[in-house]
Amino acid sequence: MTTIDRKKLAELQERELKRFVAEHPRSAALYEQAQESLLGGVPMNWMKKWAGPFPVFAAKAKGAHFTCVDGREYVDLCLGDTGAMTGHSPDAVVEAVTKRASEGITLMLPTEDALFVGEDLKKRFGLPHWQFTLTATDANRFSIRIAREIMQRPKILVFHYCYHGTVDEAFAGLTDGVVGPRRGNIGPPVNPEETTRVVEFNDLNALEEALKQHDVACILAEPAMTNVGIILPEEGYWNAARELARRYGTLLIADETHTICAGPGGCTAEWKLEPDMVVFGKAIGSGIPGATYGCSEEVAQRISARIHLEDCDVGGIGGTLAGNALSLAAMRATLEHVLTAGNFVRMTELASRFNEGVSGEIRKHELPWNVQRLGCRAEYTFCQKPPRNGGESAAAADFTLERLLHLYALNRGVLLTPFHNMALMCPETNPADIDQHTQVFAEAAGELTRS
Numbered sequence: 001m002t003t004i005d006r007k008k009l010a011e012l013q014e015r016e017l018k019r020f021v022a023e024h025p026r027s028a029a030l031y032e033q034a035q036e037s038l039l040g041g042v043p044m045n046w047m048k049k050w051a052g053p054f055p056v057f058a059a060k061a062k063g064a065h066f067t068c069v070d071g072r073e074y075v076d077l078c079l080g081d082t083g084a085m086t087g088h089s090p091d092a093v094v095e096a097v098t099k100r101a102s103e104g105i106t107l108m109l110p111t112e113d114a115l116f117v118g119e120d121l122k123k124r125f126g127l128p129h130w131q132f133t134l135t136a137t138d139a140n141r142f143s144i145r146i147a148r149e150i151m152q153r154p155k156i157l158v159f160h161y162c163y164h165g166t167v168d169e170a171f172a173g174l175t176d177g178v179v180g181p182r183r184g185n186i187g188p189p190v191n192p193e194e195t196t197r198v199v200e201f202n203d204l205n206a207l208e209e210a211l212k213q214h215d216v217a218c219i220l221a222e223p224a225m226t227n228v229g230i231i232l233p234e235e236g237y238w239n240a241a242r243e244l245a246r247r248y249g250t251l252l253i254a255d256e257t258h259t260i261c262a263g264p265g266g267c268t269a270e271w272k273l274e275p276d277m278v279v280f281g282k283a284i285g286s287g288i289p290g291a292t293y294g295c296s297e298e299v300a301q302r303i304s305a306r307i308h309l310e311d312c313d314v315g316g317i318g319g320t321l322a323g324n325a326l327s328l329a330a331m332r333a334t335l336e337h338v339l340t341a342g343n344f345v346r347m348t349e350l351a352s353r354f355n356e357g358v359s360g361e362i363r364k365h366e367l368p369w370n371v372q373r374l375g376c377r378a379e380y381t382f383c384q385k386p387p388r389n390g391g392e393s394a395a396a397a398d399f400t401l402e403r404l405l406h407l408y409a410l411n412r413g414v415l416l417t418p419f420h421n422m423a424l425m426c427p428e429t430n431p432a433d434i435d436q437h438t439q440v441f442a443e444a445a446g447e448l449t450r451s
């Protein structure tokens, strides 16, 4: 197997940085100017993490492509880290949102679109009752609150290296088997050890140990982990985990925000998971802020038994703009016209093409890497075998190598997600876009391994 020469890696990085700076003068100037009004020169702190000395400022995006303010064109495989898995600005959504925006954006009153969306979600995920928020983070936070309230238990359980948005209870990790704040956790309100149990994914014994004390209200889980590479459940894992949750009286919340890439009803439908609650955000409104959480009949009954009308506006579940007319119009158009079964078939075929291309190059250059896929999402990690859990995947991370590959791709017109090596397909991605990535990946692998 080939090992990466770190000296060569550093040389390539320097060369690519120079190219990036030379080719993006307008983005550089805007970034410079932005220092005067924006903290760190960016509208959101994570935008600093793009591979380069400054982010590319976007001009226009449509479908699977965008142009930057320097007039360069890109294939977008990041797709707003799933927010634009629908493709940028799909026509049907633009039309619905434009109409709604001229007829009232937010009223604190329901609109008819909500009924269509509720019915559609019911069919996709098999859960009967739905509520809306502005972000998946909020949908997770509210689901956790509900679980704690109706189960009358204090703790939640998450998997090591999970990500569910900026949810305090989920910013927990394991260090030598002990739960504590995850690296980088900014100002945690309490040590998450007080609120959270953490176990490795794919470890049923650890899960049972954690549930045995009958104090865990819910498991908050991505059915397949997607935020530390793609980690698929082992055969039979979810059947057994589901059974353990039932045995110990713990609710199962499936966060399908990313795993919706598996199909129209996410992994819940594909793998017949039968969760008690489902969360789905980001792509549900093609990037117009909006998210949802749904629950089973039993959970719904427990909610109405414990949560009273008089307190429902101040109970910690809310958001003035939640369920607003514009979000619901965007969701309706997205579900009806964009996240359709037909589009998922095409998108999934393209992700397979991506994997074939990348794995061919990995083999050719004898790199100790692998590439995984979940529906229309693909990702390569720097270890030979697909990782089984978050700990294994995190141990294989190589920040410097990742940055080089991202910058290399960006300089050749391909955008990957800034945080790991993820590529996502949208309905308008085409085979040529995927082949462009394969070509770029092949060049990078060739340069990295050439002696």
Ligand SMILES: Cc1ncc(COP(=O)(O)O)c(C=O)c1O
Binding pocket: 081, 135, 136, 137, 138, 140, 163, 164, 165, 166, 222, 227, 255, 256, 257, 258, 281, 282
């Ligand atoms: C699985 C999962 N759930 C929830 C979220 C939170 O989404 P948002 O930042 O839109 O609230 C994310 C964000 O990356 C996520 O990956």
